[in-house]
Amino acid sequence: MPELPEVETIARGLDKRVRGDVIESIWLGSKPEPLKSTAKEIAATLEAKRISQVRRVGKHIVFDLAEHRPSRSRKKSRKADPPSQNAQWIVHLGMTGRMLVCEPSAEIEKHTHAIAQLGSGRELRFVDPRRFGRLSVTHGFAAPGSEPLEVELDRFVSLFRNRKTPIKSALLNQSLLSGVGNIYADESLFRAGIRPRRRASSLTREDLRRLYLAIQEVLKEAIALGGSSISDYVDADGEEGFFQLQHRVYGREGEPCLVCKTPIKRVVLAGRSSHYCPKCQK
DNA sequence: ACTATGTCCTGCGAGC
DNA sequence: TGCTCGCAGGACATAG
Numbered sequence A: 001m002p003e004l005p006e007v008e009t010i011a012r013g014l015d016k017r018v019r020g021d022v023i024e025s026i027w028l029g030s031k032p033e034p035l036k037s038t039a040k041e042i043a044a045t046l047e048a049k050r051i052s053q054v055r056r057v058g059k060h061i062v063f064d065l066a067e068h069r070p071s072r073s074r075k076k077s078r079k080a081d082p083p084s085q086n087a088q089w090i091v092h093l094g095m096t097g098r099m100l101v102c103e104p105s106a107e108i109e110k111h112t113h114a115i116a117q118l119g120s121g122r123e124l125r126f127v128d129p130r131r132f133g134r135l136s137v138t139h140g141f142a143a144p145g146s147e148p149l150e151v152e153l154d155r156f157v158s159l160f161r162n163r164k165t166p167i168k169s170a171l172l173n174q175s176l177l178s179g180v181g182n183i184y185a186d187e188s189l190f191r192a193g194i195r196p197r198r199r200a201s202s203l204t205r206e207d208l209r210r211l212y213l214a215i216q217e218v219l220k221e222a223i224a225l226g227g228s229s230i231s232d233y234v235d236a237d238g239e240e241g242f243f244q245l246q247h248r249v250y251g252r253e254g255e256p257c258l259v260c261k262t263p264i265k266r267v268v269l270a271g272r273s274s275h276y277c278p279k280c281q282k
Numbered sequence B: 001a002c003t004a005t006g007t008c009c010t011g012c013g014a015g016c
Numbered sequence C: 001t002g003c004t005c006g007c008a009g010g011a012c013a014t015a016g
Helices: A004-018 A039-046 A072-080 A153-160 A167-172 A182-192 A205-224
Strands: A022-028 A049-057 A060-067 A087-092 A098-102 A112-118 A123-127 A134-139 A265-269 A272-276
Touching (some): A004 A049, A004 A098, A039 A134, A182 A205
Antiparallel strands (some): A022 A049, A049 A060, A087 A134, A098 A123
């Protein structure tokens, strides 16, 4: 479901609602796909931990955990460790994953794969019909690619300069940039005036500079509007996003370009729908 | 090392 | 009404 702006919105909402709460126990469903770490490992890492913070890294939600009832010896060893070595719960929502904060009495939705009981009496539930989402535990999590809103221009240019693959495919490659997905790749390429099939290596430094600025602009606008609500996406508070109203090419095949009225085209690239204006994008 | 393609899943809407 | 088909916000494994 979610790309960077949606995950950012969800992580902020979760941080507001569960920061400081304690995970008392966790139930994990029997379907193996959603678990990247073993169930045993996840349970052992999460139980009796306090959620010190919830944040976004790439398209991942990171729950930073702290000992809730540290023993004397643990406390001592924790002092010696850098904060980055504290345990973390990593949630990737895939296409259809959701994290819900609810009362235990709330009906358990179909495709619920994990339920964490919280000290506040509430529950944190992971629901994901398509099971493309993943749960794992780790220490010092880092996304493989650069953060689009933090990367410097020179670094950005060097990521794409020598790639023969279409620029759209390169934008979706999370080991280059972490967080851009199908919607925001299309929207950024439109704003930068670049066709999705252009070879990344054919782009001039000026092209890449425009793309760099377009990506940041699109992502910031989308975050400000709470992300794009397509089908049933809602954030942690059940609020819809509104950036879908700002889409200029995504999902608009055949509709007139908002700039020049030319019908928007759709092609399939790397197995993903790609939308562009054949006149505005070169 | 890089690139292109298939696969993992369920649910929904379009078209018949 | 009910069926089949294509499509969906993602990311891996695999083969070339």
